[in-house]
Each structure stands twice: as C-alpha cells, then as structure tokens.
Amino acid sequence: MPQPNDRKRTVAVVGATGAVGEVVLRLLAERDFPVGELRPLASQRSAGTTVSFAGRDVPVAEATPDAFEGVDFAFFAATGSLSKTLAPEVAKRGGVAIDKSSTWRLDDQVPLVVPEINPDDLEKHRGIVSCPNCTTIGFVMALEPIRRAAGVRSVVVTTLQAVSGSGKPGLEELARQKQELARGDAPTTDFYPEPIADNALPLCESFLESGYSTEEVKLLHETRKIMPLPDVDVSMTCVRVPVPVGHSATMLVETERPLSPEDARAALAAFPGVEVMDDPQANVFPTARHVEGRDEVLVGRVRRDLGSDRLWLWQVSDNLRKGAATNAIQIAEEMIRRGLK
Numbered sequence: 495m496p497q498p499n500d501r502k503r504t505v506a507v508v509g510a511t512g513a514v515g516e517v518v519l520r521l522l523a524e525r526d527f528p529v530g531e532l533r534p535l536a537s538q539r540s541a542g543t544t545v546s547f548a549g550r551d552v553p554v555a556e557a558t559p560d561a562f563e564g565v566d567f568a569f570f571a572a573t574g575s576l577s578k579t580l581a582p583e584v585a586k587r588g589g590v591a592i593d594k595s596s597t598w599r600l601d602d603q604v605p606l607v608v609p610e611i612n613p614d615d616l617e618k619h620r621g622i623v624s625c626p627n628c629t630t631i632g633f634v635m636a637l638e639p640i641r642r643a644a645g646v647r648s649v650v651v652t653t654l655q656a657v658s659g660s661g662k663p664g665l666e667e668l669a670r671q672k673q674e675l676a677r678g679d680a681p682t683t684d685f686y687p688e689p690i691a692d693n694a695l696p697l698c699e700s701f702l703e704s705g706y707s708t709e710e711v712k713l714l715h716e717t718r719k720i721m722p723l724p725d726v727d728v729s730m731t732c733v734r735v736p737v738p739v740g741h742s743a744t745m746l747v748e749t750e751r752p753l754s755p756e757d758a759r760a761a762l763a764a765f766p767g768v769e770v771m772d773d774p775q776a777n778v779f780p781t782a783r784h785v786e787g788r789d790e791v792l793v794g795r796v797r798r799d800l801g802s803d804r805l806w807l808w809q810v811s812d813n814l815r816k817g818a819a820t821n822a823i824q825i826a827e828e829m830i831r832r833g834l835k
C-alpha cells in the first residue's frame with residue numbers, strides 16, 4: 495500500500511539556470527527524487543528559456559511569490575536577497591525552502607544542516623532550512639569523525655577554492671583568461687580583482703573591515719552552529735585557485751584526547767559520506783580532479799604534526815555537489831524520511 499512518504503512532490507528550483515541549479519536538476523533525476531511537478535525558476539532574463547530535466551526540456555519561469563503555490567520543496571540557488579524575500583513566501587504557503595545562500599544560516603529559527611551530522615535539527619524547522627557554505631560542508635564532514643573519536647579543541651585551516659564556487663561568472667572568468675593567456679594577451683579582469691588564471695588569490699568573496707573575507711567568517715560561525723562545538727577555535731585563510739570544480743583544504747586539528755593517525759583514518763573511513771584516500775608511499779592522495787562529480791568528501795595526508803600532538807588532514811569535496819546540490823537534496827530526502835514533508 496502506498497505510504498504518505500511515497501507521494502510525488504511539487505519541486506521548485508530557484509536559480510535553475512545557474513551553476514548550482516543545474517546540478518540540483520541533474521541530481522534530482524539521478525537520485526530518483528520523487529518529483530511530480532518541476533518548476534524551474536530564475537530571473538526575468540531567463541523566463542521563457544528551457545532547462546533539461548530527466549531527458550526533457552522544461553520551461554523556466556520568473557521567480558515570484560505566486561510561483562510557490564502548492565510547492566512542497568523549493569531549492570534556492572540564486573541570490574541572498576532573493577532568498578530573503580522569497581523563502582518566507584514558500585513557508586507561508588506550507589512548503590519548505592531549502593536555501594543555499596548565506597541569508598538564513600545564522601538565524602536562530604532556521605536549522606543549518608548537514609544530514610550526516612545534525613539531521614535532528616530538521617525537526618525544529620519552520621518552513622526554511624539552510625545549507626552551509628560549500629567550504630564549511632567539506633570542512634565539517636572531515637572534522638566530525640575526528641570530534642566523535644577524540645573531541646576537537648581547535649583547527650587551523652587553509653582552503654584552496656575552485657572558481658565554480660563563485661558560480662558561472664567565476665567559471666567564465668577563468669575560461670576567458672586562459673584563452674587570453676594562450677593567445678599571448680594579458681588577462682583581463684571582470685569578476686575577480688586580480689587575474690585568477692595562473693594565479694592564487696587570498697580572497698574569497700569580499701573583505702570585511704576586520705581584514706577577514708566574508709567566506710572566512712562563515713567558516714567559523716557555521717561550524718560552531720552545525721557541530722556541537724559552540725566554542726571551537728577555527729583559524730582560517732580562504733584562497734581562490736584556478737581550478738574549475740572542487741574545493742581543497744589543509745586542516746591542522748587539535749583534539750581533546752590523543753588520536754593516532756591510524757585511528758583518525760579509521761574514524762574517517764567509517765563516517766558516512768567520507769572516503770579515505772591516503773597512501774603516501776604510492777603517491778595516493780585526493781585532488782579536485784578525483785572529486786569532481788562525486789558526492790563523497792575525500793580525505794588524505796593524515797599525519798601527526800612534527801611539532802605537536804595535532805593532526806594534519808587534507809580534504810577535498812565537489813563544491814557543486816556535496817558542497818551545494820547534494821546536501822540540499824539530502825535534506826529534502828531526510829525530511830521525507832522523517833515525515834516532516
């Protein structure tokens with residue numbers, strides 16, 4: 495007999511023409527999400543164009559409050575200001591907005607969820623659920639197994655972030671600058687303040703008066719909200735690198751109790767959604783190229799710090815999949831499983 499859980503859902507994808515939106519559409523089909531009606535939404539610029547979903551072309555409409563009438567899940571992958579105005583319109587109409595922007599992440603009324611880590615927080619939802627930043631997701635996925643094994647006191651992290659983390663404008667800027675360099679021309683800058691091709695920029699998003707970037711501050715506050723570690727110290731530098739897809743990070747972790755690299759590897763390997771790829775003698779370590787198109791967070795280079803008891807990790811994840819679309823769809827799947835929608 496069909497269960498209420500089996501019914502098809504009406505699903506909106508806001509930002510369906512963007513880098514994350516395209517992956518959300520692909521994964522909804524790939525994961526066999528129970529989509530009844532699909533409503534791809536974007537700006538007025540894209541209204542009337544089509545996007546591909548499960549082998550067919552579906553027309554894109556403009557994202558307006560009325561577009562959410564009867565919607566069960568609305569995946570937001572557009573702009574923060576759009577999420578601010580439209581996510582409450584979804585909730586008001588009885589649907590659930592799952593937001594990829596930073597707008598709602600630190601709101602006390604809004605759960606910030608990585609399903610492998612804090613799925614119970616979904617029970618408190620009031621129609622809006624927030625997805626962490628793409629950098630935070632890979633980071634906490636690698637940190638949580640260590641926390642469960644030995645507690646975590648502090649982490650020093652440096653990220654190496656792909657240009658697709660800035661959406662299509664980042665991808666387009668890298669592609670154009672590579673062509674310019676190949677022609678022997680100087681790279682022109684349109685989106686990033688310095689050339690990203692053949693370069694590395696210690697800036698992700700924009701700088702605050704404190705000298706930290708907005709991306710760096712998110713990593714600290716989101717980690718504290720997701721993990722039961724409200725006081726954990728996270729010291730970070732976020733760097734944009736000329737990689738199309740896949741965020742990497744080095745992490746130096748201070749644990750509460752001693753943890754050997756072998757036990758850390760075992761804890762990481764046993765955690766759902768994490769895969770260990772770590773055999774230095776055979777030159778085996780994860781890279782952005784290994785992770786593109788995969789949902790797992792890959793971890794390697796697990797080793798004891800030479801000057802302390804701390805542990806080094808190298809972690810890589812696909813920012814468009816687990817860092818964005820996969821995590822959002824997992825949230826919806828978990829809500830269905832729990833009968834929350």
Ligand SMILES: NC(=O)c1ccc[n+]([C@@H]2O[C@H](COP(=O)([O-])OP(=O)(O)OC[C@H]3O[C@@H](n4cnc5c(N)ncnc54)[C@H](OP(=O)(O)O)[C@@H]3O)[C@@H](O)[C@H]2O)c1
Pocket residue numbers: 508509510511512513514515535536537538539540541557570571572573574576594595596626627628658659660661662663813814817818
């Ligand atoms: N890229 C990542 O790795 C990543 C990871 C985690 C979270 N995020 C977040 O996900 C969101 C989308 O990022 P993205 O990388 O996919 O960006 P993107 O490639 O630039 O795409 C932006 C999307 O938003 C739509 N949009 C822009 N202004 C709009 C408006 N006024 N009304 C309706 N739709 C509008 C665009 O539609 P048009 O085509 O009509 O302009 C497009 O579909 C952002 O909040 C970003 O912070 C991104």
